[in-house]
Amino acid sequence: MNCRRLEHWLDEYVEGTLSPRKQAAADRHLAGCAACRAKLRRYREFAQSLAGEMRQATQSLRLRPEVERRLLQAQRSGTAGVADQPAAARFWSRLFQPRAAAACLLAAGVLLAGYFTWRSGHRPGTGPDLSVSVQVSYLVPKYTFRQEGSYVIDTLSYETISVHGRFWPEHNPKPMREQQHKLNPIK
């Protein structure tokens, strides 16, 4: 093990979670490297000092008694358990996301086109045009964050997605086109 490897494994060495083989290699390196011994000692001193400072800063803190009263009151009034939404409800709420809804509509359109094509027994060029056109437009909210100094700025905008496709009987569907229109920032 060299100095760079030891530095990489320093955290695990200090917390004692290195494998026995790595631990032995680290011990051997430390025995012959004064710089790494100094680094290890600085790390331990820092950890001890910081832990001590944090304990000192917080040791007098006690949870206020009102918290217990508030919790027991919440328990009695039955507000506890409300957030325990059933799995089925969670499934449906996920399904009604804009993208999921659009995908379902498209799938339904493709299935209907396939069904009518099968029923009509249409052959290309032998009858009326039985092609089916499907178009879906939907808005997708877009929430973005960026850092400005120590502030986080958030922006909400909506993106219009338009998907359309045309399907012919007994032919592979033409590739669908997806168009993304400009963003409309909400101010």
Added chain:
Amino acid sequence: MDEEKLVAAFRDQDPAAVRELLSSHGDRLLRSAFLLCGREADAQDLVQETFLQALQSAPRFRNQSSLYTWLHGILLNLTRHYHRDRKRIVYGDEQVERAAAAAEESPIAMDLQMTGSALQQALGRLSLPHREVVILRFYEDMKIHEIAAHLGISRGTVKSRLHYSIERLQQLVSEEMNLFAAEGTQRAERT
């Protein structure tokens, strides 16, 4: 009551379990919350909200971690919302510029109460992701892989945040308080 029985009683919404949970983990969570947010009054509110959310989602607790770790996970989420809400400003270039200027003038405005030692003040100046890692490693005494699992990030990310934080804290701490200066180390090495 051992932890297994306590968990079962807590799931059954037994008032005695709530009291025991508060007495065994309440103060510890409060201290962690204070280190994370820097204000005692806000830390008290965060811990109360943590227990309320724990009560609501108790039936979903699956014994995959200790009760304290589970509660601490809820606290971390709430603390992130707390910091986000405090820092959020509403659109417009003028406001952005004004806010950026204010942040430069007073970078530690969010941690006015954490005015103890130089090291405590330096801790208050770390960004939340870095502070979380430092608190979990050196205050909660969690191991690297435990922190990674707790925060849902890789071990490499935990280590890089930890190393950055240590370097940054050492920079921020005044020379007088700095126990890790190279000179001191060399002197100690010789002895």
